[in-house]
Amino acid sequence: MASASPSPGAPPKKLLDQVRDAIRLRHYSYKTEESYLGWIRRYILFHGKRHPRELGAAEVTVFLSDLATRGQVAASTQNQALAAILFLYRHVLELDLPWLDDVVRAKRPQRLPTVLTQEEVRRVLALVDGVPGLMLKLQYGTGMRLMECLRLRIKDLTFARREIVIRDGKGGKDRVTMLPQSLEAALQQQLVRVQALHAQDRAAGVAGVWLPDALARKYPNAGTQLAWFWLFPSGRLALDPRSGVVRRHHVFEQVPQRALKQAAVTAGVLRPVSSHCLRHSFATHLLENGYDIRTVQELLGHSDVSTTMIYTHVLNRGGRGVRSPMDH
Known part of the structure:
Protein backbone atom coordinates (compact mmCIF):
# COMPACT_ATOMS: atom_id res chain seq x y z
CA MET A 1 0.00 0.00 0.00
CA LEU A 93 9.69 4.00 -2.35
CA GLU A 94 7.75 0.99 -3.75
CA LEU A 95 10.93 -0.68 -4.96
CA ASP A 96 11.82 -4.36 -4.56
CA LEU A 97 15.38 -5.21 -3.62
CA PRO A 98 16.85 -8.51 -4.86
CA TRP A 99 17.68 -11.04 -2.16
CA LEU A 100 20.72 -9.85 -0.24
CA ASP A 101 22.91 -12.95 -0.47
CA ASP A 102 26.22 -11.12 0.02
CA VAL A 103 25.43 -9.53 3.37
CA VAL A 104 27.92 -10.48 6.09
CA ARG A 105 25.61 -11.74 8.82
CA ALA A 106 26.27 -10.96 12.47
CA LYS A 107 26.73 -14.18 14.42
CA ARG A 108 23.83 -15.13 16.65
CA PRO A 109 25.37 -16.27 19.95
CA GLN A 110 24.05 -19.43 21.56
CA ARG A 111 23.57 -18.19 25.10
CA LEU A 112 21.59 -19.71 27.93
CA PRO A 113 19.19 -17.38 29.75
CA THR A 114 20.04 -16.04 33.19
CA VAL A 115 17.86 -17.82 35.74
CA LEU A 116 17.63 -17.07 39.45
CA THR A 117 17.09 -19.78 42.02
CA GLN A 118 13.76 -19.77 43.83
CA GLU A 119 15.53 -18.57 46.98
CA GLU A 120 17.16 -15.69 45.06
CA VAL A 121 13.79 -14.66 43.64
CA ARG A 122 12.29 -14.58 47.13
CA ARG A 123 15.15 -12.47 48.48
CA VAL A 124 15.02 -9.98 45.60
CA LEU A 125 11.24 -9.54 45.48
CA ALA A 126 11.05 -9.10 49.26
CA LEU A 127 13.12 -5.92 48.87
CA VAL A 128 10.76 -4.15 46.43
CA ASP A 129 7.61 -2.50 47.81
CA GLY A 130 4.70 -0.62 46.32
CA VAL A 131 3.62 -0.68 42.69
CA PRO A 132 7.08 -1.67 41.32
CA GLY A 133 7.12 -4.64 43.71
CA LEU A 134 3.64 -5.73 42.63
CA MET A 135 4.61 -5.48 38.96
CA LEU A 136 7.76 -7.57 39.47
CA LYS A 137 5.87 -10.20 41.47
CA LEU A 138 3.25 -10.34 38.75
CA GLN A 139 5.93 -10.83 36.10
CA TYR A 140 7.53 -13.68 38.00
CA GLY A 141 4.16 -15.16 38.97
CA THR A 142 2.80 -15.23 35.42
CA GLY A 143 5.80 -15.24 33.07
CA MET A 144 4.62 -12.15 31.21
CA ARG A 145 7.05 -9.79 29.51
CA LEU A 146 7.66 -6.34 30.96
CA MET A 147 5.65 -4.47 28.31
CA GLU A 148 2.81 -7.00 28.59
CA CYS A 149 2.65 -6.18 32.30
CA LEU A 150 2.79 -2.42 31.72
CA ARG A 151 -0.02 -2.54 29.16
CA LEU A 152 -2.48 -4.47 31.32
CA ARG A 153 -5.91 -2.90 31.56
CA ILE A 154 -8.43 -3.39 34.36
CA LYS A 155 -10.69 -5.45 32.10
CA ASP A 156 -7.89 -8.00 31.54
CA LEU A 157 -8.18 -9.36 35.10
CA THR A 158 -10.83 -11.92 36.08
CA PHE A 159 -10.60 -12.73 39.78
CA ALA A 160 -13.43 -15.29 39.75
CA ARG A 161 -11.48 -17.50 37.32
CA ARG A 162 -8.06 -16.34 38.55
CA GLU A 163 -6.89 -15.54 35.06
CA ILE A 164 -5.25 -12.68 33.22
CA VAL A 165 -5.70 -12.10 29.50
CA ILE A 166 -2.54 -10.76 27.88
CA ARG A 167 -3.57 -8.76 24.81
CA ASP A 168 -1.49 -8.16 21.71
CA GLY A 169 1.62 -9.92 22.98
CA LYS A 170 4.69 -10.64 20.90
CA GLY A 171 3.61 -11.43 17.35
CA GLY A 172 0.25 -9.71 17.94
CA LYS A 173 -1.13 -12.75 19.80
CA ASP A 174 -3.44 -12.88 22.81
CA ARG A 175 -3.05 -15.53 25.51
CA VAL A 176 -4.32 -16.40 28.96
CA THR A 177 -2.18 -16.90 32.04
CA MET A 178 -2.94 -17.48 35.70
CA LEU A 179 -3.66 -14.80 38.28
CA PRO A 180 -1.49 -15.81 41.27
CA GLN A 181 -3.65 -16.39 44.34
CA SER A 182 -0.97 -14.87 46.58
CA LEU A 183 -1.28 -11.55 44.70
CA GLU A 184 -5.08 -11.24 44.75
CA ALA A 185 -5.24 -8.97 47.82
CA ALA A 186 -2.49 -6.67 46.50
CA LEU A 187 -4.16 -6.46 43.08
CA GLN A 188 -7.53 -5.63 44.68
CA GLN A 189 -5.86 -2.80 46.62
CA GLN A 190 -4.25 -1.58 43.39
CA LEU A 191 -7.68 -1.51 41.75
CA VAL A 192 -9.02 0.71 44.55
CA ARG A 193 -6.16 3.19 43.99
CA VAL A 194 -6.64 3.08 40.22
CA GLN A 195 -10.39 3.72 40.50
CA ALA A 196 -9.71 6.83 42.56
CA LEU A 197 -7.16 8.09 40.01
CA HIS A 198 -9.59 7.38 37.16
CA ALA A 199 -12.34 9.37 38.92
CA GLN A 200 -9.86 12.23 39.45
CA ASP A 201 -9.00 12.28 35.71
CA ARG A 202 -12.65 12.25 34.71
CA ALA A 203 -13.45 15.15 37.05
CA ALA A 204 -10.50 17.12 35.62
CA GLY A 205 -11.55 16.44 32.01
CA VAL A 206 -8.34 14.60 31.14
CA ALA A 207 -8.38 12.85 27.75
CA GLY A 208 -9.00 9.11 27.83
CA VAL A 209 -6.17 6.60 27.83
CA TRP A 210 -4.59 5.54 24.56
CA LEU A 211 -6.38 2.88 22.51
CA PRO A 212 -5.32 1.13 19.30
CA ASP A 213 -6.52 3.09 16.28
CA ALA A 214 -9.19 0.60 15.18
CA LEU A 215 -10.71 0.44 18.67
CA ALA A 216 -10.54 4.21 19.10
CA ARG A 217 -12.56 4.65 15.90
CA LYS A 218 -15.08 1.92 16.73
CA TYR A 219 -15.53 2.91 20.38
CA PRO A 220 -14.63 6.63 20.59
CA ASN A 221 -15.56 6.90 24.29
CA ALA A 222 -13.92 3.68 25.47
CA GLY A 223 -10.71 5.47 26.47
CA THR A 224 -12.55 7.29 29.26
CA GLN A 225 -14.10 4.12 30.71
CA LEU A 226 -12.72 2.46 33.81
CA ALA A 227 -12.50 -0.95 32.13
CA TRP A 228 -9.89 0.37 29.66
CA PHE A 229 -7.88 2.25 32.26
CA TRP A 230 -4.32 1.06 32.90
CA LEU A 231 -3.82 -1.36 35.79
CA PHE A 232 -0.50 0.42 36.44
CA PRO A 233 -1.06 4.06 35.43
CA SER A 234 1.66 6.68 35.61
CA GLY A 235 1.52 9.14 38.45
CA ARG A 236 1.59 12.12 36.09
CA LEU A 237 0.12 13.16 32.77
CA ALA A 238 2.27 13.23 29.63
CA LEU A 239 2.09 14.32 26.01
CA ASP A 240 1.20 11.59 23.53
CA PRO A 241 4.05 11.89 20.97
CA ARG A 242 1.82 10.87 18.06
CA SER A 243 -1.47 12.68 18.66
CA GLY A 244 -0.16 15.59 20.74
CA VAL A 245 -2.89 14.91 23.32
CA VAL A 246 -2.06 15.20 27.02
CA ARG A 247 -3.29 12.03 28.74
CA ARG A 248 -2.30 9.45 31.34
CA HIS A 249 -0.02 6.67 30.14
CA HIS A 250 1.04 3.53 31.95
CA VAL A 251 4.06 3.44 34.27
CA PHE A 252 7.36 3.94 32.46
CA GLU A 253 9.31 0.73 31.96
CA GLN A 254 12.36 2.15 33.76
CA VAL A 255 10.45 2.22 37.08
CA PRO A 256 10.30 -1.56 37.74
CA GLN A 257 13.63 -2.14 35.97
CA ARG A 258 15.53 0.20 38.27
CA ALA A 259 13.81 -1.20 41.35
CA LEU A 260 14.74 -4.75 40.33
CA LYS A 261 18.39 -3.97 39.66
CA GLN A 262 18.78 -2.16 42.97
CA ALA A 263 17.08 -5.02 44.84
CA ALA A 264 19.33 -7.60 43.16
CA VAL A 265 22.44 -5.68 44.27
CA THR A 266 21.12 -5.36 47.83
CA ALA A 267 20.22 -9.07 47.90
CA GLY A 268 23.77 -9.98 46.90
CA VAL A 269 22.90 -11.54 43.52
CA LEU A 270 26.14 -11.36 41.55
CA ARG A 271 24.68 -12.08 38.09
CA PRO A 272 23.11 -9.39 35.89
CA VAL A 273 19.37 -9.31 36.61
CA SER A 274 16.76 -7.85 34.26
CA SER A 275 12.98 -8.03 34.19
CA HIS A 276 13.22 -10.71 31.47
CA CYS A 277 15.24 -12.77 33.95
CA LEU A 278 12.01 -13.14 35.96
CA ARG A 279 10.30 -14.64 32.90
CA HIS A 280 13.16 -17.11 32.46
CA SER A 281 12.98 -17.99 36.14
CA PHE A 282 9.20 -18.50 35.94
CA ALA A 283 9.58 -21.05 33.14
CA THR A 284 12.49 -22.89 34.74
CA HIS A 285 10.82 -23.12 38.14
CA LEU A 286 7.63 -24.51 36.59
CA LEU A 287 9.67 -27.26 34.97
CA GLU A 288 11.48 -27.88 38.24
CA ASN A 289 8.08 -28.29 39.89
CA GLY A 290 7.08 -30.98 37.40
CA TYR A 291 4.90 -29.13 34.89
CA ASP A 292 5.17 -30.37 31.32
CA ILE A 293 6.91 -28.31 28.67
CA ARG A 294 3.76 -27.88 26.53
CA THR A 295 2.01 -26.15 29.42
CA VAL A 296 4.99 -23.86 29.93
CA GLN A 297 5.08 -23.14 26.18
CA GLU A 298 1.42 -22.07 26.23
CA LEU A 299 1.86 -19.85 29.28
CA LEU A 300 4.89 -18.13 27.74
CA GLY A 301 3.17 -17.67 24.38
CA HIS A 302 5.91 -19.40 22.36
CA SER A 303 4.87 -20.42 18.85
CA ASP A 304 7.38 -23.27 18.71
CA VAL A 305 8.16 -25.64 21.56
CA SER A 306 11.83 -25.59 20.52
CA THR A 307 12.00 -22.04 21.93
CA THR A 308 10.79 -23.34 25.28
CA MET A 309 13.21 -26.26 25.18
CA ILE A 310 16.10 -23.97 26.16
CA TYR A 311 14.88 -24.14 29.76
CA THR A 312 15.52 -27.88 29.86
CA HIS A 313 19.18 -27.09 29.22
CA VAL A 314 19.14 -24.66 32.11
CA LEU A 315 17.69 -27.44 34.27
CA ASN A 316 20.35 -29.85 33.04
CA ARG A 317 17.60 -32.39 32.41
CA GLY A 318 16.45 -34.42 29.43
CA GLY A 319 19.27 -35.62 27.20
CA ARG A 320 21.79 -33.69 29.30
CA GLY A 321 20.52 -35.03 32.61
CA VAL A 322 23.82 -36.75 33.35
CA ARG A 323 25.03 -37.19 36.91
CA SER A 324 28.69 -36.45 37.52
CA PRO A 325 30.78 -39.51 38.53
CA MET A 326 32.09 -37.34 41.37
CA ASP A 327 28.60 -37.47 42.90
CA HIS A 328 28.34 -41.27 42.96
Missing part, protein backbone atom coordinates in the same frame (compact mmCIF):
# COMPACT_ATOMS: atom_id res chain seq x y z
CA ALA A 2 1.57 3.27 -1.08
CA SER A 3 1.59 6.31 1.17
CA ALA A 4 -0.99 9.01 0.47
CA SER A 5 -0.06 11.48 -2.28
CA PRO A 6 0.29 15.14 -1.32
CA SER A 7 -2.47 17.50 -2.41
CA PRO A 8 -1.86 19.48 -5.63
CA GLY A 9 0.28 22.55 -5.01
CA ALA A 10 1.52 21.31 -1.62
CA PRO A 11 5.28 20.87 -1.21
CA PRO A 12 6.33 17.21 -1.28
CA LYS A 13 6.81 15.62 2.12
CA LYS A 14 10.30 14.87 3.34
CA LEU A 15 11.33 11.24 3.09
CA LEU A 16 11.32 10.55 6.84
CA ASP A 17 7.86 12.11 7.13
CA GLN A 18 6.68 9.74 4.39
CA VAL A 19 8.18 6.83 6.34
CA ARG A 20 6.43 7.99 9.51
CA ASP A 21 3.09 8.19 7.68
CA ALA A 22 3.53 4.70 6.22
CA ILE A 23 4.36 3.25 9.64
CA ARG A 24 1.34 4.84 11.30
CA LEU A 25 -0.89 3.72 8.45
CA ARG A 26 0.04 0.14 9.39
CA HIS A 27 -0.44 0.77 13.13
CA TYR A 28 3.11 -0.16 14.14
CA SER A 29 4.10 0.63 17.72
CA TYR A 30 5.75 3.94 18.61
CA LYS A 31 8.94 2.08 19.56
CA THR A 32 9.07 0.45 16.12
CA GLU A 33 8.47 3.84 14.51
CA GLU A 34 11.38 5.43 16.35
CA SER A 35 13.64 2.45 15.65
CA TYR A 36 12.89 2.35 11.90
CA LEU A 37 13.35 6.10 11.52
CA GLY A 38 16.66 5.90 13.34
CA TRP A 39 18.01 3.11 11.12
CA ILE A 40 16.84 4.76 7.90
CA ARG A 41 18.45 8.04 8.95
CA ARG A 42 21.67 6.18 9.77
CA TYR A 43 21.59 4.37 6.39
CA ILE A 44 21.26 7.68 4.52
CA LEU A 45 24.08 9.32 6.48
CA PHE A 46 26.32 6.27 5.93
CA HIS A 47 26.06 6.84 2.18
CA GLY A 48 26.78 10.57 2.30
CA LYS A 49 23.15 11.74 2.45
CA ARG A 50 22.35 10.33 -0.98
CA HIS A 51 18.66 9.67 -1.58
CA PRO A 52 17.76 5.97 -1.16
CA ARG A 53 16.30 5.95 -4.69
CA GLU A 54 19.87 6.34 -5.91
CA LEU A 55 20.97 3.38 -3.80
CA GLY A 56 20.23 -0.30 -4.24
CA ALA A 57 21.01 -3.79 -3.01
CA ALA A 58 24.77 -3.21 -3.22
CA GLU A 59 24.63 -0.19 -0.92
CA VAL A 60 22.28 -1.96 1.50
CA THR A 61 24.71 -4.91 1.57
CA VAL A 62 27.66 -2.63 2.34
CA PHE A 63 25.76 -0.89 5.14
CA LEU A 64 24.55 -4.11 6.80
CA SER A 65 27.93 -5.79 6.43
CA ASP A 66 29.61 -2.78 8.03
CA LEU A 67 27.31 -3.13 11.02
CA ALA A 68 28.48 -6.72 11.49
CA THR A 69 32.20 -6.30 10.77
CA ARG A 70 33.14 -2.83 12.00
CA GLY A 71 30.18 -2.17 14.28
CA GLN A 72 30.13 -5.74 15.64
CA VAL A 73 26.42 -5.49 16.37
CA ALA A 74 24.31 -8.42 17.53
CA ALA A 75 22.38 -10.45 14.97
CA SER A 76 19.08 -9.09 16.29
CA THR A 77 20.31 -5.51 15.81
CA GLN A 78 21.38 -6.22 12.23
CA ASN A 79 18.00 -7.83 11.50
CA GLN A 80 16.23 -4.78 12.87
CA ALA A 81 18.25 -2.51 10.57
CA LEU A 82 17.42 -4.77 7.60
CA ALA A 83 13.70 -4.71 8.46
CA ALA A 84 13.74 -0.90 8.56
CA ILE A 85 15.47 -0.59 5.18
CA LEU A 86 13.20 -3.15 3.53
CA PHE A 87 10.19 -1.23 4.89
CA LEU A 88 11.56 1.94 3.31
CA TYR A 89 11.99 0.38 -0.13
CA ARG A 90 8.80 -1.68 -0.17
CA HIS A 91 6.23 0.61 1.43
CA VAL A 92 7.56 4.12 0.80
